[in-house]
Amino acid sequence: MTEIKGLIYGTYPKNDELRIKIGRWERGVIKGQEIEAEISREKKVKTELFRNTGSDYTDPLFNWYDIFRPFTCATDGIAPGPLTRYKETNTFYRLPEVDHVGRMKVNPSEFNEIEENPPLPLFQGNSDPNYFAFFPSPFSFFKMSKVKEEATVDQFTKGMISIYSDIMKSYGFKNALLFESLPYQGEDLSLLLPFIEKFRTILVTEGNLKFADFTPLGKKLHSIAVTPEDRNMEIATKHSSIPGIRAIDSHNTKIEEPGAVKQNALDEAEKTGADSIYVTFNDYLDFLPDSIAAKKLEMIKEVIN
Amino acid sequence: MPERKFITQEIGSFRKPDYLSRRFHQIQGTEEFNRLAEKATLETLGLFDQAGLMNVGVGGEMFRWEMYEHLANSLEGIEFYGLVRSFDNKYYKKGSVVSNIKRKSSFHGDELKFVIANTEKRLKVPITGPYTMMDWSFNEAYKSREDLAMAYADLINQEIRDLKKIWGTRPGGEMLEIQIDEPAATTHPSEMDLVVDSVNRSIEGIQDAEFSIHVCYSRDYRLLYDRIPDLKLHGLNLEYANRDTMMTGVSDEARTGYEDIAYFSEINEEQYPRKFLGLGVTDVHINEVESVQLIRDRIEYAMAFIENPTNVRINPDCGLRTRSREIGYQKLKNMVEARNQVYGEY
Numbered sequence: 001m002t003e004i005k006g007l008i009y010g011t012y013p014k015n016d017e018l019r020i021k022i023g024r025w026e027r028g029v030i031k032g033q034e035i036e037a038e039i040s041r042e043k044k045v046k047t048e049l050f051r052n053t054g055s056d057y058t059d060p061l062f063n064w065y066d067i068f069r070p071f072t073c074a075t076d077g078i079a080p081g082p083l084t085r086y087k088e089t090n091t092f093y094r095l096p097e098v099d100h101v102g103r104m105k106v107n108p109s110e111f112n113e114i115e116e117n118p119p120l121p122l123f124q125g126n127s128d129p130n131y132f133a134f135f136p137s138p139f140s141f142f143k144m145s146k147v148k149e150e151a152t153v154d155q156f157t158k159g160m161i162s163i164y165s166d167i168m169k170s171y172g173f174k175n176a177l178l179f180e181s182l183p184y185q186g187e188d189l190s191l192l193l194p195f196i197e198k199f200r201t202i203l204v205t206e207g208n209l210k211f212a213d214f215t216p217l218g219k220k221l222h223s224i225a226v227t228p229e230d231r232n233m234e235i236a237t238k239h240s241s242i243p244g245i246r247a248i249d250s251h252n253t254k255i256e257e258p259g260a261v262k263q264n265a266l267d268e269a270e271k272t273g274a275d276s277i278y279v280t281f282n283d284y285l286d287f288l289p290d291s292i293a294a295k296k297l298e299m300i301k302e303v304i305n
Numbered sequence: 306m307p308e309r310k311f312i313t314q315e316i317g318s319f320r321k322p323d324y325l326s327r328r329f330h331q332i333q334g335t336e337e338f339n340r341l342a343e344k345a346t347l348e349t350l351g352l353f354d355q356a357g358l359m360n361v362g363v364g365g366e367m368f369r370w371e372m373y374e375h376l377a378n379s380l381e382g383i384e385f386y387g388l389v390r391s392f393d394n395k396y397y398k399k400g401s402v403v404s405n406i407k408r409k410s411s412f413h414g415d416e417l418k419f420v421i422a423n424t425e426k427r428l429k430v431p432i433t434g435p436y437t438m439m440d441w442s443f444n445e446a447y448k449s450r451e452d453l454a455m456a457y458a459d460l461i462n463q464e465i466r467d468l469k470k471i472w473g474t475r476p477g478g479e480m481l482e483i484q485i486d487e488p489a490a491t492t493h494p495s496e497m498d499l500v501v502d503s504v505n506r507s508i509e510g511i512q513d514a515e516f517s518i519h520v521c522y523s524r525d526y527r528l529l530y531d532r533i534p535d536l537k538l539h540g541l542n543l544e545y546a547n548r549d550t551m552m553t554g555v556s557d558e559a560r561t562g563y564e565d566i567a568y569f570s571e572i573n574e575e576q577y578p579r580k581f582l583g584l585g586v587t588d589v590h591i592n593e594v595e596s597v598q599l600i601r602d603r604i605e606y607a608m609a610f611i612e613n614p615t616n617v618r619i620n621p622d623c624g625l626r627t628r629s630r631e632i633g634y635q636k637l638k639n640m641v642e643a644r645n646q647v648y649g650e651y
Contacts (some may be wrong), residue, residue, distance in 0.1 A: 013387075013389075013390065065392070076355065083392055088492050090489070090492075092391060210364040253443040289386040289387025289388060289399075291387050292387070
């Protein structure tokens with residue numbers, strides 16, 4: 001019997017109330033401590049909602065203005081540049097301008113006010129075994145930044161992995177999710193080893209994967225979530241304990257039929273002989289109105305139960 | 306003979322007065338809304354006139370909240386489920402196309418009637434283009450992005466035909482000017498055929514009107530320039546100042562934002578008649594008001610490639626709704642002054 005598991009990750013849409021409160025904080029009407037408390041309260045509500053679907057999940061990241069922003073604004077050697085289109089969407093992020101990767105300027109696990117982003121902490125503490133700490137993969141982070149010529153992807157990746165590891169330790173987290181926004185272009189995935197050896201890691205990937213990219217890893221990840229194509233699934237099955245499919249559209253308000261999603265997952269698992277499989281989204285849910293994101297969560301709950 | 310050299314124009318939107326913006330959604334569709342939108346339009350036409358603009362558009366789009374939402378609200382087949390994040394804590398309404406789309410009413414007929422009755426100046430009606438409407442909608446109903454873009458194009462074609470009826474025949478034979486707004490045009494490089502086909506469908510079979518396209522903040526205008534021969538348009542109104550430096554002078558180093566124009570001109574030289582280029586010379590995302598000298602330098606740099614001043618129009622990068630009315634006015638005033646200074650040289 002194949003087990004279907006759900007996975008909810010990344011920045012989640014805010015409801016109107018929180019959006020308005022953050023607007024008031026932006027205008028200086030309410031203070032940093034107060035907005036942090038509001039964000040924290042709303043994070044608890046959504047975390048409970050995620051948990052109730054029976055899925056594995058990350059923090060809803062309501063205080064991340066984009067998936068790189070807290071690192072862009074609070075890391076020595078990185079600064080926020082102009083607004084830049086996020087892939088081919090109508091959503092924009094501040095282009096990280098990278099001189100080098102130093103240390104984080106503040107303790108990211110405590111309340112701290114930083115420029116150009118709501119206050120930290122990055123995450124809420126969470127000891128649930130189904131909780132995974134979200135991080136943008138250093139490879140996509142690098143490619144989606146403006147980087148000084150002498151800075152290399154290897155240096156950048158090592159620097160970010162070191163920061164991510166410190167954050168994991170400071171929270172006492174055991175599980176992490178690395179989110180890849182862009183396809184690989186021959187990067188050396190073994191640079192992730194110091195991280196994935198220490199933490200149970202889900203890698204959410206983009207595009208068509210190549211065996212050659214994953215061979216140097218030498219260690220199985222907890223999961224590799226892929227665009228459901230035959231070769232991607234073979235790689236995900238070979239190099240992770242539980243392959244995952246990015247089968248739910250977070251760029252369209254149409255709610256998928258749960259039976260069809262379930263069957264798709266079962267078919268993919270059967271093809272590769274996997275006895276369990278993750279079903280997840282093709283991107284984080286922040287591209288949707290919050291009312292639709294909630295319906296997509298209901299749908300994933302039906303798929304896995 | 307109306308002036309053809311260096312026509313100054315705005316792109317579309319201008320900041321609404323508080324009395325309109327604060328109550329816009331509460332009163333939309335009422336008599337009071339019409340009264341306030343008309344008042345704001347008159348005031349904005351007055352500002353444009355005072356700044357010396359030659360083409361006053363539709364008076365700053367006071368009847369419209371925002372370029373996507375206004376058109377989507379005029380259609381059947383679109384549902385709004387809530388706001389979607391654009392960046393930081395900024396959100397916009399992104400509609401979901403849930404069934405075949407149809408016009409409920411004219412998008413811009415009332416606005417055009419009012420503006421025609423209240424100015425003798427040149428007008429230009431901006432209409433959000435079919436490709437952008439498609440790209441900015443969730444598609445739940447149509448089989449493909451192509452089908453949805455072409456459905457929007459058919460509706461825009463109907464709209465332009467209605468606007469032409471309102472326009473009628475103007476003294477001196479002045480043509481209705483339509484600007485198809487396509488900020489999404491180069492977002493998906495693999496879909497440039499669809500951009501061309503849907504824009505062309507929007508204006509298909511409509512004679513005696515002048516058509517332009519407005520694109521802004523493109524990562525690569527060359528995608529658009531390459532399709533100039535296929536687009537059945539008279540001109541392009543584009544953003545350049547945002548990507549330029551604030552240094553004065555006409556060197557390549559100072560005018561990095563305008564270096565693309567050499568490529569535009571290479572393509573345009575093969576066209577008959579040549580397309581006009583609306584040069585974005587003032588940045589709508591900064592409060593700093595560019596000096597007259599800086600704007601002059603931007604125009605003069607571009608003129609080294611374009612040569613014929615009847616093929617150049619002078620405009621802000623995009624709608625000035627992002628700036629206060631005071632700053633918007635100052636930017637337009639300096640733009641007009643710079644244009645007047647270079648006028649005699651060509």
